[in-house]
Amino acid sequence: MVNVLLITFAITLLYLSIANRLLSIIKILAFQGLLLFGVSFIELNEINSINLTFILLETIIFKTIAVPLFLNYVIKRNNISREAEPFLSNFISLVIVTLIITVTFLLSNTITDIHLNKIYFVAALSGLFTGLYIIMSRRKIITHVMGFLVIENGVFILSLAVGNEMPMLVNTGILLDLFVSVLVLGIFVNKIGDVLKDVNVDQLQNLKD
């Protein structure tokens, strides 16, 4: 069951690479939150129930509901146009993300580790690199934030792989989630929206040598 969920996660990454509208990216993020909820529910069966409740609540309330709603709110409030505005065409994006997944898959085959389920490794690293790719290839600041959230989801999967033995690390990962989301989304996207209208990275290119 976990395998199915994680493979679905990898498929969402492919869909992410060709999503043209900001709203679809937000929906994918919410869906990924749901997948992570499922994975942590099934996988983390050895940790104490309070901690598990905390993690599950984080995935369902924070990742699935709060962050997408907030992103939606930011887009509406700042009148950001609905296109994702990639630098590259969808076809190339799709090829690149497929390559990312293939390469992490091949890399995972070199691991000889009985403790670790390789599919976690594949899903996590593909999430990480897809997020980085989205940050690099999109023009809007809000899509950069979304790319970052994809990276966070990848990291969360990786932390679940060691979650039963070291629940402290999963909690630290959640701390990272909350910290970054509050800092980047809460304070900053709002502030940038106040100072600059329709925020593109083009407007943030004054500091250079």
Added chain:
Amino acid sequence: MIGEYLIGTIIISMLLFFNRSRLVNYILVTIFLVMQWVFTVYEYNHRNIDEFYDLFKPDALAILLLITLSIIAIPAYYHSYVYFLKNKEIPRERAIYFSAMTLLIAAISAAYLSNHIAVTWIFVELTTLSASALIYHRRNNRSLEGTWKYIFVCSISITFVFIGILFLSIAMQQAGHSDLSFPALISNAGSLNVFWLRLAFLFIFTGFTAKLGLVPMYTAGIDAKDKAPSPAGALFSSVLMNVGFIGIFRFYEIIATTSIHVWANHILIIASLLSVFVAAVYMLKVKNIKRMLAYSSIEHTGIVMLGIAAGGIGYYAAILHIVLHAFAKSSMFFQMGQVYRIYKSKNIYDVGNYFKYNFTGTIVILLAFICSTAMPPSGLFISEFMIFRALFEAHYLFVLIVLLILLTIIIWAFGKNIFKLLFTPAVGFNEECVEKINPYESISQFILLGLVIYLGINPPDQFVELINESIKNLPH
């Protein structure tokens, strides 16, 4: 003591945040500085004793950097006051500024002392939070851009560090351990799976380069040091870089006892040589003095990391270098505040003939220039010379030659801009409304630069002992 220290800081920081009166602000900051020094002395006297559920341990390196921080913190607050007196002072902005700076200093202290890799990570995250409040202080478009880039790059790199920690924990699990404290990691390093260790090193190293200022993540720091007010910039380019250093150094101690030690050295050499190269290229090109100083810091951390990679005497020299560089570069940044007040510009075209307007400040800049380009009698000369020797002895002759050529270019570019600032008259500069700078404002810079020379030429026994103790885990 660290528990009390952190609670005290949080209380003081909250009070600073809500307080609007200047007098109360002075008193609170004085209390914090006293507390910082009491804490430093206490930790110095309780060296190598675990604290707070074994999460913190003041070992020699931590003590050394903590003392450096506490020394630099005093002029940082003093110059912040000067900055607020000379600029328009909005109580709310002042409150946020001092509150963030207090939090930053405390987070840096805790990150130094941390004995557990996850605790280090948490406090490095806190430094990002407090530093971004300082960068955004001027509240205009450009500082917004600098803050945004800083937050974004630092968040990505902090995520990288976290991924590295996860890989490390996978390796530890495989070997049958679950304790991620540094002593446990060092003693179990030999039994860890090399594949995971390599991945962990790559990610943790990449992550901490955002704080340390090396290729690939150095960019955020440059904008931050440029856009923050100069007292904050002084902290960023000295003690905050040391946070990145301590993060990488502690992980390097783990790697140094394993079979991938040589591989890690090669990674360090590539990253640091590229950093020196980037610094050289940009210093030739850059027109903003503060950015030039920021690139110079990148050059210095590159040299430090080459010293670590070379081994032998290089370890000692690297620690010496990072401490002395903190003093030299922070004094340079403090002085830049005065330069900005005279010319109202950081651009090299708008400044010049500084001798005429502020004699004391000129002497500071000249001395700081000599110190930070590592010319004798600067202490950095001694540490750099030892690093060159270490590279020679480790048979990295090619690296050494490239490094020397790049350093020559850097000294030339640095000197060209600094002498333009000091001697060549500025074009179209209106002399009438030049502010008279009080010479006493430069005392702290003289003291810091004096420390650079004194500690390099005639290091006290305790200082040498601390450095030797901090590198005792590395192979000799």
